[in-house]
Amino acid sequence: xxxxxxxxxxxxxxxxxxxxxxxxxxxxxxxxxxxxxxxxxxxxxxxxxxxxxxxxxxxxxxxxxxxxxxxxxxxxxxxxxxxxxxxxxxxxxxxxxxxxxxxxxxxxxxxxxxxxxxxxxxxxxxxxxxxxxxxxxxxxxxxxxxxxxxxxxxxxxxxxxxxxxxxxxxxxxxxxxxxxxxxxxxxxxxxxxxxxxxxx
Numbered sequence: 001x002x003x004x005x006x007x008x009x010x011x012x013x014x015x016x017x018x019x020x021x022x023x024x025x026x027x028x029x030x031x032x033x034x035x036x037x038x039x040x041x042x043x044x045x046x047x048x049x050x051x052x053x054x055x056x057x058x059x060x061x062x063x064x065x066x067x068x069x070x071x072x073x074x075x076x077x078x079x080x081x082x083x084x085x086x087x088x089x090x091x092x093x094x095x096x097x098x099x100x101x102x103x104x105x106x107x108x109x110x111x112x113x114x115x116x117x118x119x120x121x122x123x124x125x126x127x128x129x130x131x132x133x134x135x136x137x138x139x140x141x142x143x144x145x146x147x148x149x150x151x152x153x154x155x156x157x158x159x160x161x162x163x164x165x166x167x168x169x170x171x172x173x174x175x176x177x178x179x180x181x182x183x184x185x186x187x188x189x190x191x192x193x194x195x196x197x198x199x200x
Contacts, residue, residue, distance in 0.1 A: 002055045003182065004029055004048070006037045006092065007062030011156055012109065015171035016061055016178045027052050030062075039063060039088030042095060049099035057182045058096045059107040060089050065124040073123055081123040086130050093138055093148060103145040107181040108135060110152045112192065128152070132190050139188030147187035151177040154194060169197040 001024045007013040008028035020026045029037040029048055037048045039062050049055070063085030066077035089108045096106050113121045114128030135150040142148060153174045160168035177193035180186075 001025070001057055001182070002052075003027065003057040003059065004035075004052060004055055005059045005061060006030070006039060006045075006048075007060060007109075009033060010061055011171050012153070012174055013061035015175040016059060019172070019175040019179055020182070027055075039092055040084055042091045045092055046095055049095065054099060054101050055104065056101050057105045057107065058092070058100065059178060059182065060092050061109050061178075063088055063109060065127050067120055067124060069120050070122045078123050078126070081127050082130075085124075086127045089131060090134055093134070097143060097146055100144075100146055103147075105147040105149070105182055105187075106142075107178055108148070108150045110150050110190070112152050112154045112194070114152065135190065136188045142187075147185075149181040149186060149189045149191055151181055151191045151193060153177065154197075159197065166194040166197040169193065173197050 003020055003024050004027045005013055005017050006029045008017050009030040017026050017028050027035055029035040031038045038044045065081035065085045093106050110128035110131040113125045114132055117125045131150055135148055139148050154166055155168040156171050156174050157168050159170055173196045174193050176196040177191045181191055
C-alpha cells in the first residue's frame with residue numbers, strides 16, 4: 001500500500017513509519033520535512049495530497065492541546081486545542097477521500113484521557129472525546145468503502161505501569177495500533193493500544 005503519515009517526525013509518527021515501511025510505501029510528512037503538511041492548514045494538506053497522488057491510507061499522528069489545571073485554562077487554551085488536534089484532524093478526514101483509492105483508510109489520533117482522565121487534562125480529554133464521536137459518525141458516511149478509525153494510546157515513552165494498568169507505553173508498541181487500523185478491515189473504531197503494551 002501507499003501510505004502517508006502526517007506528523008512523521010514526532011515520537012509516535014517515527015515509530016509508525018518504521019513499523020509500516022518494511023511492507024508498504026510510506027510517505028513521511030510534517031511541518032518541516034521535504035513533504036510539508038500542517039493539519040491546521042487545510043490548503044497545505046490538499047497541496048501534499050495533490051502532489052503525491054492517489055494513496056491507500058492516510059495517517060495523522062499530529063496535533064497538540066493545552067495541558068493545564070482546569071482553573072488555569074483560558075478560552076484561548078480551549079480554542080487552540082480545538083483548532084489544532086480536533087479540527088486539524090477533522091479537516092484532514094474531510095479532504096482525504098478525494099485522494100484515497102477505493103477501500104482506502106484514514107487513521108486519526110486521540111488518547112485514552114477521553115475515557116480515563118487524570119488532573120490537568122480537561123482540554124485534551126474534551127478534544128479526544130470529540131474525535132471519538134467524529135470517527136464513529138464519519139464512518140457511516142464515507143464513500144467508496146473508505147474506512148476511518150481512531151488510535152487512542154496512553155502516554156508514550158518509557159514503559160510505566162500504575163496499579164497494574166498501563167500508564168505509558170513505548171512508541172514501538174503504540175505503533176501496532178496504527179498497523180491494526182491500516183491493515184485491518186474495521187471502521188468507526190476507537191483502537192486502544194494498551195493491549196499491545198509490554199512491561200519493561
